[in-house]
Amino acid sequence: MKVATIQLETLACPACLLKVEGAVKSLKGIDQDSVSVGFNSSKVKLNFDEDQLTIEEIEGAITKVGYEVLKSKVK
Numbered sequence: 001m002k003v004a005t006i007q008l009e010t011l012a013c014p015a016c017l018l019k020v021e022g023a024v025k026s027l028k029g030i031d032q033d034s035v036s037v038g039f040n041s042s043k044v045k046l047n048f049d050e051d052q053l054t055i056e057e058i059e060g061a062i063t064k065v066g067y068e069v070l071k072s073k074v075k
Contacts, residue, residue, distance in 0.1 A: 001031060003075045004055055006044040009068040011037075016067065020044060023065045029053030 011017055021037045024030060024044060029052030036045045048058065059069045 001047045002050045002055075003034075003047055004045070004058065004072060006046075006055075006059065006062065006072045007070045008042045008044065008062065009070060011039055011042045011067075014039060019065050020062055020067055023061045024058060027053055027058060027061055030058075 008020065011020070017037045017039050021035060021044075024035055024037075024046060025032055027048075029049040031047035031049075034045070034047035037043075038045075044062070046058075048055075055072050055074050059072060062069055
């Protein structure tokens with residue numbers, strides 16, 4: 001499992017947070033329990049299986065629901 005921290009544009013409301021969380025959790029290869037979206041920090045932290053999913057695909061899912069990804073870090 002890889003750990004990703006994704007910095008987003010500023011989230012405007014709690015509904016934004018739920019949209020981002022839903023988009024990420026819908027992906028195959030994400031550890032559901034590890035998904036954490038910080039409203040104040042506008043950061044998404046999660047664990048994912050790099051054999052099933054790439055960081056680019058995760059970023060794409062977030063972008064698709066209307067939020068800009070500023071940068072990502074994977075460990």
